Amino acid sequence: MAAPLSTVVDVYFTDTKRTRLSGSNPCRQKGIRKCFIHCTTSNSTPEAPPTPTSDNNKKNTSLSDQLAPLANKTLSTVTPDQSYAFSNSKSTWVNPTKAKRTVLSSERQKRATYSHSPQLRDLKRFAHKLNECGSSEDEFLSCLEDITRPLTREHVLLILNTLKQWQKSRLFLNWIQTQNLLPMETIFYNVTMKSLRFGKQFALIEELAHQMIDTGVPLDNITYSTIISCAKKCSLFDKAVHWFERMYKTGLMPDEVTYSAILDVYARLGKVEEVISLYERGRATGWKPDPITFSVLGKMFGEAGDYDGIRYVFQEMESVRVQPNLVVYNTLLEALGKAGKPGFARGLFEEMIESGIVPNEKTLTAVIKIYGKARWSRDALELWQRMKENDWPMDFILYNTLLNMCADVGLVEEAEILFRDMKQSAHCQPDSWSYTAMLNIYGSQGDVDKAMKLFEEMCKSGVELNVMGFTCLIQCLGRAMEFDGLVRVFDSSVERGIKPDDRLCGCLLSVVSLSHGSKDEEKVLACLQQANPKLVAFIQLIEDEKTSFETVKEEFKGIMNSAVVEVRRPFCNCLIDICRNKDLLERAHELLYLGTLYGLYPSLHHKTSEQWCLDVRSLSVGAALTALEEWMWTLTKIVKREETLPELFLAQTGTGAHKFAQGLNISFASHLRKLAVPFTQSEEKIGCFTATREDLVSWVQSNSTAAATAT
DNA sequence: TTAGGGTTAG
Numbered sequence: 001m002a003a004p005l006s007t008v009v010d011v012y013f014t015d016t017k018r019t020r021l022s023g024s025n026p027c028r029q030k031g032i033r034k035c036f037i038h039c040t041t042s043n044s045t046p047e048a049p050p051t052p053t054s055d056n057n058k059k060n061t062s063l064s065d066q067l068a069p070l071a072n073k074t075l076s077t078v079t080p081d082q083s084y085a086f087s088n089s090k091s092t093w094v095n096p097t098k099a100k101r102t103v104l105s106s107e108r109q110k111r112a113t114y115s116h117s118p119q120l121r122d123l124k125r126f127a128h129k130l131n132e133c134g135s136s137e138d139e140f141l142s143c144l145e146d147i148t149r150p151l152t153r154e155h156v157l158l159i160l161n162t163l164k165q166w167q168k169s170r171l172f173l174n175w176i177q178t179q180n181l182l183p184m185e186t187i188f189y190n191v192t193m194k195s196l197r198f199g200k201q202f203a204l205i206e207e208l209a210h211q212m213i214d215t216g217v218p219l220d221n222i223t224y225s226t227i228i229s230c231a232k233k234c235s236l237f238d239k240a241v242h243w244f245e246r247m248y249k250t251g252l253m254p255d256e257v258t259y260s261a262i263l264d265v266y267a268r269l270g271k272v273e274e275v276i277s278l279y280e281r282g283r284a285t286g287w288k289p290d291p292i293t294f295s296v297l298g299k300m301f302g303e304a305g306d307y308d309g310i311r312y313v314f315q316e317m318e319s320v321r322v323q324p325n326l327v328v329y330n331t332l333l334e335a336l337g338k339a340g341k342p343g344f345a346r347g348l349f350e351e352m353i354e355s356g357i358v359p360n361e362k363t364l365t366a367v368i369k370i371y372g373k374a375r376w377s378r379d380a381l382e383l384w385q386r387m388k389e390n391d392w393p394m395d396f397i398l399y400n401t402l403l404n405m406c407a408d409v410g411l412v413e414e415a416e417i418l419f420r421d422m423k424q425s426a427h428c429q430p431d432s433w434s435y436t437a438m439l440n441i442y443g444s445q446g447d448v449d450k451a452m453k454l455f456e457e458m459c460k461s462g463v464e465l466n467v468m469g470f471t472c473l474i475q476c477l478g479r480a481m482e483f484d485g486l487v488r489v490f491d492s493s494v495e496r497g498i499k500p501d502d503r504l505c506g507c508l509l510s511v512v513s514l515s516h517g518s519k520d521e522e523k524v525l526a527c528l529q530q531a532n533p534k535l536v537a538f539i540q541l542i543e544d545e546k547t548s549f550e551t552v553k554e555e556f557k558g559i560m561n562s563a564v565v566e567v568r569r570p571f572c573n574c575l576i577d578i579c580r581n582k583d584l585l586e587r588a589h590e591l592l593y594l595g596t597l598y599g600l601y602p603s604l605h606h607k608t609s610e611q612w613c614l615d616v617r618s619l620s621v622g623a624a625l626t627a628l629e630e631w632m633w634t635l636t637k638i639v640k641r642e643e644t645l646p647e648l649f650l651a652q653t654g655t656g657a658h659k660f661a662q663g664l665n666i667s668f669a670s671h672l673r674k675l676a677v678p679f680t681q682s683e684e685k686i687g688c689f690t691a692t693r694e695d696l697v698s699w700v701q702s703n704s705t706a707a708a709t710a711t
Numbered sequence: 712t713t714a715g716g717g718t719t720a721g
Contacts, residue, residue: 108715109715111714111715112714157713157714158713160713160714161712161713161714162713164712186714187714188714189714190714190715191712191713191714192714193714193715194712194713194714194715195712197712197715198712220714220715221715222714222715223714223715224715225715225716226714226715227715228715228716229715229716232716255715256716257715257716258715258716259716260716260717261715261716261717262716263716263717264716264717290716290717291717292716292717293716293717294717295716295717295718296716296717298717298718299717299718326718327717327718328717328718329718330717330718330719331717331718332718333718334718334719360718360719361719362718362719363718363719364719365719365720366718366719369719369720395719396720397719397720398719398720400720400721401719401720404720404721407721433720433721436721437720437721440721468721471721472721503721566721
């Protein structure tokens with residue numbers, strides 16, 4: 001098993017001074033400065049606040065938070081040139097007079113130049129023949145009998161480079177070895193390993209590496225980077241770390257290629273601290289990272305949703321004067337999207353175009369996706385227009401992303417045009433993703449006819465419907481209250497061997513909440529029973545008024561823990577709706593409390609000294625009304641205790657642009673009237689309800705007076 | 712794939 005990372009860090013790197021974020025230079029380069037200004041001044045999208053669950057906490061921890069313990073330990077007066085420092089609790093003191101320890105070679109490993117001479121035409125033909133012959137050992141070895149002799153190093157390399165199947169590369173390497181015609185060289189292994197990597201044969205690569213060690217053939221940077229990248233390709237990250245450690249132990253210094261490969265390994269493991277540490281150690285000893293490194297860092301911070309980290313990448317690129325290339329732009333755009341910064345992503349995209357870089361399919365996919373998720377239909381449509389005008393490249397993923405964007409922002413006609421375009425195209429025929437996107441659109445609209453027609457079309461055209469397609473179809477039928485059709489579709493999914501996932505269960509659960517305790521509810525519950533019996537048992541448990549809060553809490557935890565993160569809030573929303581439909585108000589409040597307790601509603605309340613806001617945009621109608629009642633009780637208590645209150649109170653329901661939030665503002669407004677609370681619809685902003693402190697205080701006081709009079 | 716590292720879909 002691989003040693004824990006701290007061992008690597010402590011054994012091989014003793015100079016651990018960290019200067020990141022403390023010494024960022026003012027922006028100098030034009031392009032980066034521009035983006036950086038965007039990033040610091042025009043942010044209209046608030047960062048997603050960290051949620052209290054341990055998983056999310058880890059995921060969303062910002063860079064400055066991660067570095068806080070370190071920053072506390074680092075003396076602020078120490079300049080970067082002083083070489084005493086420590087990184088964490090396992091710090092190692094270094095002699096201040098000793099030079100910084102190098103962690104990577106300043107030069108990339110040189111490749112021996114070799115070229116195949118024109119006289120080798122016959123050998124080339126022979127190599128192609130080897131490529132064509134059967135790949136069984138017997139067939140291949142019998143073909144090899146016709147090989148030119150004497151065999152030279154050049155011949156071996158030409159053949160190895162020509163062989164396309166990894167099985168043959170391996171057989172050929174073995175053959176050279178057993179023939180004992182010429183000394184085995186590192187390059188023979190490297191070329192073979194590359195072929196094996198293409199076939200994702202990590203075990204065989206490792207076998208070759210051990211053979212090299214046993215027979216004394218030196219492993220070089222190319223060998224190690226190939227081993228590491230193959231391990232990565234096979235998701236064997238511990239193996240990648242193991243070989244990286246071994247490299248240092250044997251005294252070989254990685255060059256920048258191996259170094260960035262291992263940075264990517266740690267990044268994919270989510271070991272952000274280690275990546276930063278390795279990166280900074282490299283930087284401290286004079287390494288100038290290249291665009292590939294910044295792409296690795298950008299992707300890592302994007303995955304972590306860490307906007308501070310993304311800014312750090314911009315600052316570092318500026319500081320080492322590296323201009324982003326197309327891949328770096330693509331990675332950073334994607335990262336900004338994941339960090340919930342559509343405005344910055346738009347700024348960066350425009351900056352990229354201005355700098356003269358032509359976007360590719362990946363760029364456009366990233367940006368369209370961001371606009372869709374942000375529900376920026378105008379920007380998305382404008383971009384689509386520009387794509388057509390500029391003849392920017394399209395592929396089927398981009399087509400499907402455009403369709404998903406249409407689903408996100410509710411552009412039905414535009415989606416239908418795109419879908420027709422795809423059917424007429426030569427290379428972008430609709431696949432299961434495209435059909436699912438269309439089903440999603442019709443599902444959100446509740447257009448049963450079109451959805452079912454599409455379903456039939458799919459069956460005829462042989463496009464496989466997956467669990468998500470069935471989920472959309474079930475959602476569509478549920479919204480249209482066509483419960484018998486829903487049961488038929490569910491049964492058909494079971495017959496086809498579709499395994500229901502948490503999203504499908506969430507969809508069935510939402511249909512249960514829509515069926516309002518009618519006879520049809522039983523039909524839907526029977527489907528849910530097959531898909532997730534525990535969830536049905538939980539519904540029965542919460543519907544029983546005798547069930548204690550402690551029991552509900554325990555079972556709630558179990559249900560949520562076994563569900564994927566994305567469905568936890570929808571689950572909770574639906575469960576609250578189900579309780580409210582059955583007048584189980586107290587239970588609805590308990591569930592909202594538990595949802596808040598376990599971090600499912602992280603952005604429900606925002607407080608500043610000027611205003612307090614209740615943001616119910618990610619809540620179902622039932623959950624939103626429950627949250628409103630809860631808020632009013634709390635505010636009443638605060639008023640009665642005469643505690644400090646802000647000037648303004650705000651309740652946000654959104655405008656219903658989100659397909660799941662339609663009608664929320666109407667139901668919310670009606671509930672405000674029912675409770676007779678002093679909130680009024682804001683004139684400037686639809687979906688915003690406001691009340692002043694005076695309104696609220698006098699409402700509480702008049703309620704108290706009324707209550708006192710009644711008693 | 713022509714000896715090694717980075718970017719696209721619910």
